[in-house]
Amino acid sequence: MKLKKTFYGGQVFVGVKETAFQSSFPWRHATEMSKILKNSFLENGMINPILIFYTDGGPDHRLTYVSVQMSLIYLFLIFDLDLICVARTPPQNSWKNPAERIMSILNLGFQSVGLMREKTEHYEKQLDSVNSLREIRKLAEKYPTVEEEVLDSVEPVRILLSNVITRLKWKDKNLKVFDPATEGEIFDFRREILKIDQDIKVTDSTQQDIKKRKLFMSLLNDHCKIAQYIFSVKKCGKTSCHVCKKPRLSNEMFESLYHLLDPEPLNCDKYKSFDQLYGKPTSENYRPSLTGKPSSEPGLPFSPSSQYAKNVEMVVLCSDCDKPRVLYSKKVVRGVRRTQLVNCLTDIQYTCGFSFDELDLEEETHV
Structure with a gap:
């Protein structure tokens, strides 16, 4: 097998969603990611034991948020991974994410494409009177069929954009479109986190919430590395562990597997190399936002x-x-x-x- 020297390759997946009722948040991302992995990358019922993400710096990818950590931990568990490692770009630097380069191809595909949703059957007057996404969602609480009619009204737009996307190519591979996760799929996905700690509530989403969940806190302390721009979960390798299973990697490879390191300066102009730091304890002490003068x-x-x-x-x-x-x-x-x-x-x-x-x-x- 020839090893590739770049992370920027493979199959591109694009999601087309309605903003009010299919908004982006951590559990939706994780649910959709699990579906993509299950449908496209499973080999002999399993994916590779190490999974690495690189995301932009939006609030739905903020690695210090409990909801983001929970969603990633469940991906770690459901696929029996030895290590899941996620890094995000600093604020205002999402352009550094290699995946963002695909936007140039998408922009070319969307040139001169006109979009217009269809009218809803019963609620057009009510929708004309609202001024924000929050008000649309409140309208759906009052009239339960609003969500269904809004999604139906934008379905022709979604189909049009999906057809454009699937005709585009990246490195001789046509782009693929995945369906947005449904509320039922997201709820079922979130509920699985109860297998870690029965005291966890599906609504837990803040630091204050999880401080009361002892088993979950022990998982964070024993298996996770939490930093401002890095979050990773690694199996502990202990047979007595109630959270993770036996490592899938060989003993030799697993013993040489570590959480992603933090950069440390070599001098005033350079950082130490990866080989110099890998496997050694590092910290965020040299993060620019911490070392800058107040x-x-x-x-x-x-x-x-x-x-x-x-x-x-x-x-x-x-x-x-x-x-x-x-x-x-x-x-x-x-x-x-x-x-x-x-x-x-x-x-x-x-x-x-x-x-x-x-x-x-x-x-x-x-x-």
């Missing part, structure tokens, strides 16, 4: 005050510490800009210190 300037480009808080009149909940945080703005946020902000908050998990500076909020126009 700024004497305030975190905001202006001094926060009650007036600037009144410009937004909104509080968000931190997904890490579960505490409410006040939003400040130098200008009044109303109309179109407020709708865009609400939509943004619907689609992200806010963490303390996050700045909305880079959001492209439209300025209001007055006639």
